[in-house]
Amino acid sequence: MIQRRVLLASAAGLSFIAAFRGWRKGTAAAAGQPTETFEVQKSDEEWRRQLTPAQYDILRDHGTERPYSSPLNKEHRKGTFACAGCALPLFASETKFDSGTGWPSFYQPLAGAVGTTEDRTFAMKRTEVHCHRCGGHLGHVFDDGPKPTGLRYCMNGLSLTFKPSDAAPS
Numbered sequence: 001m002i003q004r005r006v007l008l009a010s011a012a013g014l015s016f017i018a019a020f021r022g023w024r025k026g027t028a029a030a031a032g033q034p035t036e037t038f039e040v041q042k043s044d045e046e047w048r049r050q051l052t053p054a055q056y057d058i059l060r061d062h063g064t065e066r067p068y069s070s071p072l073n074k075e076h077r078k079g080t081f082a083c084a085g086c087a088l089p090l091f092a093s094e095t096k097f098d099s100g101t102g103w104p105s106f107y108q109p110l111a112g113a114v115g116t117t118e119d120r121t122f123a124m125k126r127t128e129v130h131c132h133r134c135g136g137h138l139g140h141v142f143d144d145g146p147k148p149t150g151l152r153y154c155m156n157g158l159s160l161t162f163k164p165s166d167a168a169p170s
Contacts, residue, residue: 036115040086040134051085058156059085059136062121062128067102070157075104079164081155085136090114090160091153099145099152104160106153107145114153116141129153 042050047060057063072081081091081104090113091106099105112132119128119140129138138159145152 036117036135038131038133038135042134047085052158055084055158058159059131059134059138062137063156064139065103065156065158069102070104072104072157072160072162073098073102075162077162077164078166079162080110081106081160081162083131083134083136083138084159084161085131086134087161088113088131088133090131090138091155093162093165097146099154101152101154103139103154104157105145106155107147107149107151109153114138129155131159 044060048056051059054063054065058065075093075096077093079093080089081093081096082089089110091109095106095108097105097107109129114129115132115135117128117130119126126140126142129141130136131138136159137156139153139155142152142154143150
């Protein structure tokens with residue numbers, strides 16, 4: 001016979017695991033918010049085939065890369081940073097700055113390129129930034145950036161690609 005204490009402890013443990021998974025994913029659905037519909041729709045299997053496991057973790061599961069791990073931190077050429085999921089241009093290189101946080105940071109996205117949602121994961125209130133076309137998680141925006149906007153779009157480098165301005169058109 002199962003003791004009541006063991007049953008209650010097991011239920012509490014499972015509740016904690018379910019809550020932690022919701023925090024980890026940070027999705028609107030996990031937070032009880034309505035989900036948005038995006039122009040680019042793919043199955044989970046299609047995203048897994050297209051993206052590396054690390055890109056999938058960030059773009060589709062709202063993960064975060066280790067700070068200072070992205071080669072895009074040192075990218076200083078003129079060009080455009082685009083979504084690694086759907087290639088939508090997101091940020092002009094002229095808006096990139098060194099925030100000292102370890103992630104590529106920008107003070108302004110291209111017009112209509114990103115969307116935002118409230119993120120209450122990890123017992124914090126933040127603003128999550130996602131690609132307007134495919135919904136891929138890019139990072140977060142904070143109000144401690146430089147002029148002229150005062151914003152810091154703190155992006156995961158793995159969620160972005162870079163195309164230099166001098167690159168031949170594809």
